[in-house]
Each structure stands twice: as C-alpha cells, then as structure tokens.
Amino acid sequence: MKIGIVGLGLIGGSLAHDLGRHHEITGVSRSSATVAEALSQGLIRQGGESLGLLGSCELVFVCTPIGLTLETIRALAAVLPPETILTDVASVKAAIVPAAEALWPNFVGGHPMAGGEAQGLSAARAGLFRGRPYVLTPTPRTPAAACTALEDLVGELGARLVRTDPETHDRAVARISHLPVFVGAALLLNLAASGDPTASTLASSGFFDTTRVGGGNPQLGAAMAEWNRAALLAELCSYRDHLGRLEQAIAAGDWQAVEQRLGECRKTRREVCEGGI
Amino acid sequence: MKIGIVGLGLIGGSLAHDLGRHHEITGVSRSSATVAEALSQGLIRQGGESLGLLGSCELVFVCTPIGLTLETIRALAAVLPPETILTDVASVKAAIVPAAEALWPNFVGGHPMAGGEAQGLSAARAGLFRGRPYVLTPTPRTPAAACTALEDLVGELGARLVRTDPETHDRAVARISHLPVFVGAALLLNLAASGDPTASTLASSGFFDTTRVGGGNPQLGAAMAEWNRAALLAELCSYRDHLGRLEQAIAAGDWQAVEQRLGECRKTRREVCEGGI
Numbered sequence: 001m002k003i004g005i006v007g008l009g010l011i012g013g014s015l016a017h018d019l020g021r022h023h024e025i026t027g028v029s030r031s032s033a034t035v036a037e038a039l040s041q042g043l044i045r046q047g048g049e050s051l052g053l054l055g056s057c058e059l060v061f062v063c064t065p066i067g068l069t070l071e072t073i074r075a076l077a078a079v080l081p082p083e084t085i086l087t088d089v090a091s092v093k094a095a096i097v098p099a100a101e102a103l104w105p106n107f108v109g110g111h112p113m114a115g116g117e118a119q120g121l122s123a124a125r126a127g128l129f130r131g132r133p134y135v136l137t138p139t140p141r142t143p144a145a146a147c148t149a150l151e152d153l154v155g156e157l158g159a160r161l162v163r164t165d166p167e168t169h170d171r172a173v174a175r176i177s178h179l180p181v182f183v184g185a186a187l188l189l190n191l192a193a194s195g196d197p198t199a200s201t202l203a204s205s206g207f208f209d210t211t212r213v214g215g216g217n218p219q220l221g222a223a224m225a226e227w228n229r230a231a232l233l234a235e236l237c238s239y240r241d242h243l244g245r246l247e248q249a250i251a252a253g254d255w256q257a258v259e260q261r262l263g264e265c266r267k268t269r270r271e272v273c274e275g276g277i
Numbered sequence: 278m279k280i281g282i283v284g285l286g287l288i289g290g291s292l293a294h295d296l297g298r299h300h301e302i303t304g305v306s307r308s309s310a311t312v313a314e315a316l317s318q319g320l321i322r323q324g325g326e327s328l329g330l331l332g333s334c335e336l337v338f339v340c341t342p343i344g345l346t347l348e349t350i351r352a353l354a355a356v357l358p359p360e361t362i363l364t365d366v367a368s369v370k371a372a373i374v375p376a377a378e379a380l381w382p383n384f385v386g387g388h389p390m391a392g393g394e395a396q397g398l399s400a401a402r403a404g405l406f407r408g409r410p411y412v413l414t415p416t417p418r419t420p421a422a423a424c425t426a427l428e429d430l431v432g433e434l435g436a437r438l439v440r441t442d443p444e445t446h447d448r449a450v451a452r453i454s455h456l457p458v459f460v461g462a463a464l465l466l467n468l469a470a471s472g473d474p475t476a477s478t479l480a481s482s483g484f485f486d487t488t489r490v491g492g493g494n495p496q497l498g499a500a501m502a503e504w505n506r507a508a509l510l511a512e513l514c515s516y517r518d519h520l521g522r523l524e525q526a527i528a529a530g531d532w533q534a535v536e537q538r539l540g541e542c543r544k545t546r547r548e549v550c551e552g553g554i
Contacts, residue, residue, distance in 0.1 A: 113481055133479050164475050172476035175468055180487040181539075182527075183460055186520035188542040190512065191452055191549065193519065198441050199449035202410050203549045204390055206490040210457040213483040215546030218539035225527045225535050235467065236524045240517070242470065243463035247513045250459075250502045258502050262458075262495035265465040269492030272468065272480045 001149075002026070004057035005044070006072055008034050010115060011089050012063030013124025016043040018157050026053055034121050043124075052079050059085040059149060061110075066090045066223045073103050082106065085146040091173060092227040093137045093166035101141055108150050109137040109166060111173075112159060119217065127158070134159035137166045174231035177213075178224045179239055182232075184214020185221070278426075279303070281334035282321070283349055285311050287392060288366050289340030290401025293320040295434050303330055311398050320401075329356050336362040336426060338387075343367045343500045350380050359383065362423040368450060369504040370414045370443035378418055385427050386414040386443060388450075389436060396494065404435070411436035414443045451508035454490075455501045456516055459509075461491020462498070 001023045005012045008029045016025050020043055027044035028051055029035050035047040046053065054060055054076065062072050069090050076086060087110045090096050097109040113133040134154045138147045154161050164172075188211050191199060225232055249257040278300045282289045285306045293302050297320055304321035305328055306312050312324040323330065331337055331353065339349050346367050353363060364387045367373050374386040390410040411431045415424045431438045441449075465488050468476055502509055526534040 113479055132481065135479065162475070162478055168475050172473055172479050175471055175473060175476040176480040176484040179467070180464060180483055182520065182523050183464055184487055185539055185542040186516055186523060187457060187460055188545045188549075189519040189523075189538065190456070190516045192541060192545040193515070194452055196449055196452060198439070198445050199452040200549050201439055202390055202412065202449050203453040204409065206457055207453040208546075208550060209486040209489045210461055210491075211542075211546050212486045214487075214539075215543045216539075218536045218543055221539040222532050222536035226530075226532050229527060229530070233524070233528060236520070236527070238470070239463055239467045240520070240524075242466040243459065243513070243517070246459050246463060246466075247510070247517075250506060250513070251510060253503075253506070255499050255503050259495045259499035261466065262462055262491075262493075262498040264469060265462040265488075266492045266495055268465045268469040269485075269488050272465075272477050273485060 001059060002057045003153075004028065004054035004060035005063055006051065006054070006060065006076070007063035007065075007068075008038050008044075008047075008121050008124075009063065010119050010121075010123045010128075011112060012061065013038065013043060013121040014114070014126070014128035015061055015063065015112075015157075017124060017126040018129065019153065020044070022156065026057060028053060037121055051075050054084075055079055055081070057084055059087070059153070062086065062088040065219070066092060066096075066227050069096055070099050070103070073100050073107070077103050080104075085149055087150055090227070091177070091224060092170055093135075094170045094231075095227050097137055097139060097166045101139065105141065106143055106146050108142055108146050109139075110150065111135040111137070111169065112157075113177075114159075130158035132159055133162050135162045135164060135169055137164060137169050139165065170228050170231045171234075174228055174235045178228055178232045179235040181213050181216065181221045181224060182236065183239065184211040186214070187211050188215055278336060279334045280430075281305065281331035281337035282340055283328065283331070283337065283353070284340035284342075284345075285315050285321075285324075285398050285401075286340060287396050287398075287400045287405075288389060289338065290315065290320060290398040291391070291403070291405035292338055292340065292389075292434075294401060294403040295406065296430065297321070299433065303334060305330060314398055328352050331361075332356055332358070334361055336364070336430070339363065339365040342496070343369060343373075343504050346373055347376050347380070350377050350384070354380050357381075362426055364427055367504070368454070368501060369447055370412075371447045371508075372504050374414055374416060374443045378416065382418065383420055383423050385419055385423050386416075387427065388412040388414070388446065389434075390454075391436075407435035409436055410439045412439045412441060412446055414441060414446050416442065447505050447508045448511075451505055451512045455505055455509045456512040458490050458493065458498045458501065459513065460516065461488040463491070464488050465492055 003023045006028045025044045027047035038044045086107045100107045280300045302321045304324035315321045363384045377384045
C-alpha cells in the first residue's frame with residue numbers, strides 16, 4: 001500500500017518505523033532536516049516539505065500537532081484524489097471529526113494512545129503502538145472501506161483496536177488523560193507557591209509519579225484543554241466534588257470513611273490496571 | 278552496638294538487613310511466625326513477642342504502624358534502662374515527638390523516607406534506605422549523644438540525613454507525600470463514579486502513575502490523614518485554590534495562561550527531581 005505521513009515526529013515517525021516494513025511510505029514535514037533524517041534512516045521511501053508529494057498515496061496519516069490538523073486536511077483536499085483515505089492521530093476527536101469529514105468525506109478519525117515524554121523524530125521507535133489502544137471513531141458518514149483499511153493497519157501495528165464515537169472518546173480521555181494533567185499540575189503549583197525547601201528535599205517517587213504528566217509538555221497540555229474544553233471542565237467539576245468529599249471526611253475525623261473510600265480507590269485502580277472496571 | 282527493632286515489617290526488616298552486618302540485632306514482633314522467619318533468614322540474632330527481650334539494647338527502633346507507636350514506647354519505658362536510646366520511624370512527627378519525649382526523654386524522632394507498595398517482612402530488603410532521605414527531628418530537649426548515635430546509623434544505611442523540627446517535617450510531607458495520596462484517590466473515585474467503560478479501557482501509564490499512591494494501602498492513607506490532619510487540611514485547601522485557578526483559565530479560554538502555568542509546572546518538577554527548588 002502507498003502510505004503518506006504528514007508530520008514526522010514521535011507518532012508519525014513511529015508509524016513509519018512499523019508500517020515501512022510492508023508498505024511504501026512517503027513522508028512530509030515542515031522541516032527539511034527532519035525529512036533528510038527520515039530518509040537517511042530509511043524510514044521513508046521518499047519525502048519533502050510539499051503535500052503535493054502525496055498525490056499517489058492510498059492512505060495518509062495526518063500526524064501534526066492538534067492545532068494544525070484541520071488546516072492540513074484542508075490543504076490535502078486540494079491535492080489528493082478522492083479515493084485517498086485520510087486519518088488523523090489527534091488526542092481529541094469531537095472538535096476534529098465532523099470538520100474533517102466536511103473537508104474530506106473519505107476520512108476516519110483515529111487516536112493511537114501511545115507516546116512518552118520525549119518528542120520528535122529522534123524519539124520515534126518501532127513497536128511504540130504494540131499492545132496500546134488505538135481508537136477509531138467512525139461515524140455514520142464514514143465509508144466502510146476506509147474504516148476496514150485502517151483497521152487492518154492497526155492490526156499490523158499490534159495495537160488494541162477500540163471503536164467508539166467522537167464524544168464518548170473525548171469524555172473518556174478527559175477522565176483518564178487530560179484531567180490527570182491538571183490534577184498533577186496543581187500539585188506542582190502548590191509546592192512551588194509554598195517555597196518550602198524541606199518539601200522539595202523530601203519529594204520522592206510518590207510525588208514524582210503523581211506529577212509526571214502534570215509536569216509534561218506545556219503546549220500539549222494547553223492544546224488538550226483548548227480542544228477538549230467542555231469535557232475537561234465537566235471532569236474538573238466532578239473531580240472537585242470527589243476531592244471535597246474526601247476533605248470533608250478528614251475534617252470530620254471520620255477515619256473509617258476515609259479508609260473505606262481509599263479501599264474503593266485501591267480496588268478501582270487494580271481493576272483498571274487489569275483492563276476494565 | 279546492641280540494637281532492638283520492634284515491628285519486623287518492610288521498614289523494621291530492612292533496617293535489620295542493613296544494620297545486622299555490624300550490630301547485634303534483637304527483633305520483637307506481635308507475630309511469632311514473623312520472628313521465626315526473621316531468625317531463619319539470619320536477620321536477627323534473637324527475638325520473640327515480648328518487649329522484655331530488649332532490656333540490654335543500647336538503641337531501639339520502634340517500627341510499628343503509626344497508631345501503635347506511642348503505646349509501644351509506653352510499654353518499652355517499663356522495661357528499658359534509662360540510657361537506652363529510642364527512635365521511631367513514623368511518617369508524622371508533631372503528634373508523636375512531644376508525647377514520646379514525655380514518656381522517654383532519651384528519644385529522637387525519625388522518618389526514613391523509603392518504602393513501596395509491598396508490605397511486611399517478605400518485602401524487606403538490604404539497601405532500601407540507600408540514597409533516600411532519613412529525617413531526624415531532634416528538639417531542644419533531645420540529648421545530643423542520642424542524636425549523634427542515630428546519625429551514625431543513618432550514615433551506615435547510606436541514607437541522606439535531613440534534620441528539621443517536627444512541624445516543618447509534617448508540613449513538608451503533607452505537601453509532597455500525603456496530599457498526593459488524596460489527589461490521586463479523587464481521580465480514582467471520579468473514574469469509578471463515571472461508570473465509563475471506554476475510559477477504563479483507555480486508561481494507560483499517565484493515569485496509572487498519577488494514581489499510584491492514591492490507590493495504595495488504605496490503612497496507611499487513613500493513618501496519614503489522622504495523624505497529620507491539620508497540615509493535610511491546609512494543603513488540601515491551598516491545592517484546591519491552585520486547581521481552581523487552572524480551571525478558571527480553561528473556562529475563560531485563556532490558553533496562553535494555561536500554557537504559561539503548565540510551563541511553570543514543568544520547571545518546578547525538573548528542579549525538584551534534580552534535588553531542590
């Protein structure tokens with residue numbers, strides 16, 4: 001299959017690593033140095049800075065930052081034949097999928113849930129998606145053939161296929177991905193504002209783990225908030241309620257209730273880590 | 278040196294692992310099976326269920342759960358000669374140290390900041406304290422010789438000695454250890470209450486890390502809240518403010534402010550991980 005990838009960062013580069021073994025990959029990046037690097041590593045068969053290079057591709061992955069996804073699809077619509085399948089990798093879907101479908105009917109929304117702290121082509125690697133969820137969000141308008149083609153590629157990546165609608169996806173990632181960013185961030189802001197050198201000296205693995213995603217890439221965090229604002233605000237609101245109820249139990253000195261709720265937490269985490277509550 | 282250890286769990290057992298190489302260790306546990314196991318592993322020279330076995334020890338570590346610390350010290354006071362140095366390992370100090378000093382003037386409060394998800398003697402291991410903070414909280418009443426003796430042992434463990442007063446210790450651990458438990462716990466309660474199977478399916482490393490301590494031992498979490506209640510409530514209050522300000526910036530659509538604050542978070546986390554802000 002002739003596959004195009006726009007954006008050769010962590011996700012686009014890792015797709016090239018895995019799909020390049022059985023497919024012919026054309027890569028497009030805004031950076032000529034990145035294209036040169038991808039060519040020299042043998043990750044792509046050909047590439048450049050122009051979307052026009054993708055005219056003969058049967059399927060194109062749009063792997064730009066979220067904020068450039070729709071304008072990239074708009075630009076691709078001017079150069080691709082209508083049979084080309086387009087898909088994206090943005091971590092939010094409700095604000096992308098309907099607009100993308102309007103620009104390109106042969107579109108399937110996607111979200112491979114993989115990544116890490118490092119960014120860019122240098123962080124890309126083979127096997128990044130293996131065993132990880134790869135969400136597809138087809139709608140009633142999505143052509144069945146496009147969805148099938150993409151499902152086959154998800155299978156080749158060794159990822160776990162999850163199909164859902166854009167709104168369900170966005171609520172879910174607000175709960176388990178976007179909310180934890182802001183919950184952890186507030187722990188860091190609280191520590192910084194305290195100016196407490198002892199706390200900083202004593203901070204250890206518990207604090208580091210709890211704040212890992214909160215102390216991550218600020219552009220990515222802000223983009224999550226911007227593109228998934230309504231779902232994230234709803235989660236922040238319900239989160240505040242749950243934290244407030246724990247706080248009330250502590251203020252009331254009801255240690256039995258505190259222990260009972262923490263017991264529910266342990267149970268929930270074990271169930272989720274084992275794959276589903 | 279003749280050293281006694283009351284409570285042969287993760288902390289007490291790990292102390293026996295490290296200190297047993299150069300000292301004669303007597304171990305006391307409420308469980309005869311635990312004593313037998315410690316003897317068979319060669320972790321202790323002698324042991325049993327009675328505190329009376331510790332009468333000839335020069336220094337005794339009280340490694341029981343927090344809630345049993347003071348009653349153990351009270352019971353030890355009836356059987357030890359006054360020159361014996363007592364220390365504890367409880368993760369809160371202000372509610373322990375003055376009361377312990379009243380029961381036993383030759384007392385030094387301590388808190389080795391090490392541990393893990395596993396508990397009990399089977400989780401104990403050599404080197405647990407190496408490179409980790411070991412906080413001592415001497416007061417103006419603490420005998421200098423007792424403090425020096427304990428500092429020498431902290432050095433033998435390879436731990437990083439931190440000296441501070443009980444109140445400063447408790448505020449610091451509220452910020453970086455106890456608050457993260459409840460912050461992570463509320464994320465789990467929020468997910469459980471949603472009943473959202475997609476969220477549970479998509480939860481991955483970011484969610485798992487952020488909730489690791491929140492989904493930990495419920496008895497330990499409740500004990501932290503009970504014994505460090507005032508400091509924890511103060512942190513919950515200021516935490517809520519910081520989270521609320523992030524939420525307001527998101528609600529206002531001020532993405533520049535969101536990104537700027539997340540940038541501060543990344544900077545703070547890097548500084549803390551590198552050892553001090």
